[in-house]
Amino acid sequence: MNTLNTPLADPAPTGTPLASSLISSLSLNDTLNACRGCTFLIPVDTAFQGAQAFLDSLDNDAKIALLKNHVRSPCKLEQD
Numbered sequence: 001m002n003t004l005n006t007p008l009a010d011p012a013p014t015g016t017p018l019a020s021s022l023i024s025s026l027s028l029n030d031t032l033n034a035c036r037g038c039t040f041l042i043p044v045d046t047a048f049q050g051a052q053a054f055l056d057s058l059d060n061d062a063k064i065a066l067l068k069n070h071v072r073s074p075c076k077l078e079q080d
Contacts, residue, residue, distance in 0.1 A: 018048040022055075026064055032071065039072040 019042045023029060055063065
């Protein structure tokens, strides 16, 4: 498990560029970077590759909801 000072470090932590790319494509960068005290449970690329067909079947709102389920926050996380 990697611990980061910022959730969306650039470049992405080893093994997570697909997650970072998905977060960017859904315009969640600012929302997630603004989350203070949050824990991000970001799947590694091999997990994303194994679920690619499932991810491709989701619309953007469902993808956002899925990603937000991987954030543990002391407060409610809202999308901008």
